[in-house]
Amino acid sequence: MNAAKVNQNPDAPLLSVEGLAVDFATMDGVVHAVEGVDLEIAPGQTVAIVGESGSGKSTTAMAIIGLLAGGGRVAGGSIRLDGKDITRAPEHELRMIRGRDIGLVPQDPMSNLNPVAKIGTQVAETLLAHGLATRQNVQEKVVEALTAAGLPDPEKRAKQYPHEFSGGMRQRALIAIGLACKPRLLIADEPTSALDVTVQQTILDQIGEMTRELGTAVLLITHDLGLAAERAERVIVMHRGKVVEQGPAKQILEDPQHPYTQSLVKAAPSVAAARLRPEAFQVDDRPAEPAGAVTSEDAETVDAPSTADNIVEIENLTKVYPVRGQKEDFVAVNDVSLAIPRGETVAIVGESGSGKTTTARMLLKIIEPTSGLIRYEGKDVASLSRAETRDFRQKVQPIFQDPYSSLNPMFTIERLIAEPLDFYKRGSSADRRKRVRQLLDDVALPQSMLRRYPSELSGGQRQRVAIARALALSPELIVCDEPVSALDVLVQDQILKLLGDLQTEYGLSYLFISHDLAVVRLISDYVCVMKDGSLVEAASSEEIFTNPRDPYTRRLLASIPGNELNIAS
Secondary structure, eight states: OOGGGTOOOTTSOSEEEEEEEEEEEETTEEEEEEEEEEEEEOTTOEEEEEOOTTSSHHHHHHHHHTOOOTTEEEEEEEEEETTEEOTTOOHHHHHHHBTTTEEEEOSOTTTTSOTTSOHHHHHHHHHHHTTSOOTTTHHHHHHHHHHHTTOSSHHHHTTSOGGGSOHHHHHHHHHHHHHTTOOSEEEEESTTTTSOHHHHHHHHHHHHHHHHHHOOEEEEEESOHHHHHHHOSEEEEEETTEEEEEEEHHHHHHSOOSHHHHHHHHHOHHHHHHHHOOGGGSOOOOOOOGGGOOOTTTGGGTTOOOGGGEEEEEEEEEEEEOOTTOSSOEEEEEEEEEEEETTSEEEEEOOTTSSHHHHHHHHTTSSOOSEEEEEETTEEGGGOOHHHHHHHHHHEEEEOSOHHHHSOTTSOHHHHHHHHHHHTTOSOHHHHHHHHHHHHHHTTOOGGGGGOOGGGSOHHHHHHHHHHHHHTTOOSEEEEESTTTTSOHHHHHHHHHHHHHHHHHHOOEEEEEESOHHHHHHHOSEEEEEETTEEEEEEEHHHHHHSOOSHHHHHHHHTSTTTTSOOOO
16 A cells, blocks of 8 residues: 555655664674764655765665665664554565555666666566556556656667667666656665766756655655755765765855865865856856857867867777668767867766767777877877777776776775776886885775675775776876766865876876766866767866857856855855
8 A cells, every 4th residue: 555545644744764773784893874863854855965975865765665774674763654664564565665656766776777678667667666657658657767767869769778778878767767657755875876967956956856746755865065055955864874964055065064064165175166147157148158168179279278288189099880770870079179188178068868978988999990190199099009008098098987887896895996007017017016005095095995895895895995996097088978977076076186286297198988077177178069969168167167159158158056056164
């Protein structure tokens, strides 16, 4: 029976958590992951939990829905849904609650989608399991769910597999599954961390509309304090498994009381962006100024140094994919030209599917371009010999977007970071062990992580391991594909400062791929804006953020979370 039909007191909270404690049994003993957490969510209310990786945010959410990882158990406290205690409800009862009464949008789109099932099939399974669709109308319901989640061309996307989606599109598919049954409570665990700002805004607007129309409550787990304050009525701040502060969202952001909350506010890029509040963040219909139009021919010369100072030059780069069952090919990257000055940071921004990552992968020689030229230190990358390619791969290192699929789950953290050092025989065994420990310090991970496996780390911790691995060979150019999207704001701040310090000390160059314009504002010297595979605008970071010329760029800036908050500088 749906919980909505048994609620006798409309003034009672939909969800009430009192004194929640969660323990995990590990080889090193019992870990107290959550201690004494209290929270309430009223029908139709949005509550956000913020805090760094490992603070207990996701563990609290998983305890509520009965999906704690192996070794985890609720050690104390109570969880009540519509007044009914579900703390230790049997599994068959929880299965009925999940999806229909409590929906879930998990953080990781790769491990939560079946790689051998079409996207539409996976959405249909949820609808059919809860009796919300029939075999006759399920496809229509699937299209409705994908449309609500902001996926373009939903009929086509429903017939595709997860590997045919970008990271952001996979996350949107998970959101479609979570919203398909229109639950009374939606637990959204970092629901937009992999999404560009415009789609992020669309998804959060959809969740907000659902809250208003259906009385759906939302428990939002996020590391983005600006997003939390903009979207939630109340904010709960967690640190080391405990609630350190909670209250109205605006009050928490504008007048934080606890030192930890103050550090979160100080480190949040979206909060810093909101404080800038330039007129450029306002969307209007004025056309792009002719002087700001950037073509493929002149993109590499916009505010950039001379050719001799460029570590990378990309000219008329194009990548075309044949589409199965379609007459027309898909143009992923269309005639893009840009340059990366030595020792500086060039950011590529744009929505999911705009061609950002494809451009980066061609530079890394992971995929071959259909046409165009990539020069590294003046040499055509396509013509490198085997020995030159080996040297190139040491000098150009990637940090991939998804730490779940880029780290071998069978390797310890120590072996993962040491692998490139071992492969290229850098120093003695003792030197390599010392280097691994130094890299852990650089990315703010404790030495105790060395013997752990990726599955034992949080999403943010895994991404830090990926960053340490990329830094191992002391490269000249690092291609950063959403390197901080999975990190909480404090670690984001640490990593961005680390990248900046390394750049200053070693003259590193960065190609920084991101959908987070607030982060791009902090780290980039030059910004290239891509849309539908083409370069629409390129200029210095200051010019892009204070005087954007293309309407698409202005829309991106206007979509930064927290942009509408009235935050004093």
